Amino acid sequence: MKSDVDPNEEGLLSDAPEPALEVPPPPPHTLSSMFRVELAARSHPGREGAHNEDHYLVLRAERALEPLLTNLPEAALPCRFDETVYGMLVADGLGGMPAGETASALALCKIVEMVVETPDWVMRMSRLKAAVVKRRMAERFRRIDETLRERADKDARLLGMSTTLTVACSLGPDLFLGHIGDSRAYLLRGDELQQLTRDHTLGQALIDSGIGEAENTIVRGMRHVLTAALGIAELQAGAQIRHLQLSQGDQLLLCTDGLTENVDAATTAAILSGAHSADEACRELIKAALSVSGDDNVTVVLARYSLPQAA
């Protein structure tokens, strides 16, 4: 006597009584591993012989359940078992040599260390877990700030070392951003380039408070003066944390100010739209920045998202 009721049929599990599942029953094909993400990154010191105090890091985290031995029939097991999360980070170090280079590298290393220490990575989204991810990101920014100051206390050469940090973490269509300083995250959606982060600079503060427009000479002069960064005790290190939804075809760009100082939004958007690959886009962006000036390090990280088609 065979029953052809599928034990994985959504209806049965979603009718399960208390305790309630946090995650509402998803359609079968929204596993985060099914999102295609094309990644590229480039960094250039600028002038010949200059030190590069920018650092970048792109990571992929995965979790998977693999049945090794079983006598369950194939129909009794779900067809995909894995989830994927991408992490993209840029950091622009400040404080002269060797402090700047050390600060940006240390920030990235410290994040990896903290992630590895965390026993329960969130690799599937729910409203509750979104709050956990945001809280953890804020906490990690705080701990990097602490680490930088502790390290600087021990080594006179590192006095005053600090860094910007912009972090993007994507889990399927869920995007989390953590940001402090004047590196930036942009989203190209269709033709529109949106700036996702707000600069922690005096210039931006003047614009925000309505005192001056962006083109104003004084405002422009203040655009390099940081109001927040990791590692400097007297600055209020309040990280911006955001949660957004990605769409098909979105391009996420993280960059240091070596790009944004020299390449305007329209040019950036054009390069991102026109490039055949993420790597070509990164090369073209660096080229565009260097053609204007080699005064600063320039770093770009790009992710191009393809979402699976709905059934």
Place this chain on the structure above:
Amino acid sequence: MTAEKAPSAEAASQPVQVDLGALSHPGKVRPSNEDHYLVATFERSMRTLLTSLPEGEIPYHYADTAYGLLVADGMGGAAGGEMASRTAISALIELVLRTPDWIMSLNEELAKDVLHRLNQRIKQAEAVLLEKARLDPRLMGMGTTMTIACSLGARLVIAHVGDSRAYLFRKGQLYRLTCDHTVAQALANVGAIGPEAVASHPMRHLLTHVIGAQGGSALADLNCLPLSDGDQVLLCTDGLTDMVEEAAIAQSLAVGRPAAEVCRALAEMALEAGGLDNLTVLIARYRMPQ
């Protein structure tokens, strides 16, 4: 232009090696096999794809692996038993895959969380079984035992309902990690009968705790223990232990042959002794280099 990766040694939380074996057989008497089992790994990993960090600053690849072993002995009518054990395991897997945040390393606090989650999942799996039985009267009353052993690093967590069993074989000694949820065992627990009378008692197969059936008795025993180098964990249904004495099981494990081989040897012993029931045996042998 810099786009180097940062290769360095793999960093895992604890280098545990596990040799796994599993076997299930309908036995010589029963027309079908109502036992189901699953041995699976749960892995999380992180890989550096692109970086400008100097080589050696961060691990290029990091991974954590947990091992899960489950046996389920189904009961209840012609189709019910097979359906019950299979449904319970696949419901559990579905619940695990929906869980946003797998716990991949343990301390005391986290072990409690893992056991709590297992307990909840067993209850939810029962709800699935009861609903299935409600929809199809041929499955009415179907139920299953379930014994789960899950190792994270050097710690083992056990969740258990019914009269399947988990054993630990350590330094030549066999230890039973679970208590049978049967009427005979319950009588012995309160002193109404002596412990030696359990194995031949007429109610030794009557379950006091089960997943499904009438509902409401899926009360799991939860346990956590540290593992050592050389430990062997054995899960089985009563089709093995009814036919093969614990002393003989211990002897087979003591020889130290690969897990798959020992599973076969134990199954053969059970069949030779009569094979009166479906039998399932899973073995995990742990090596933890210091």
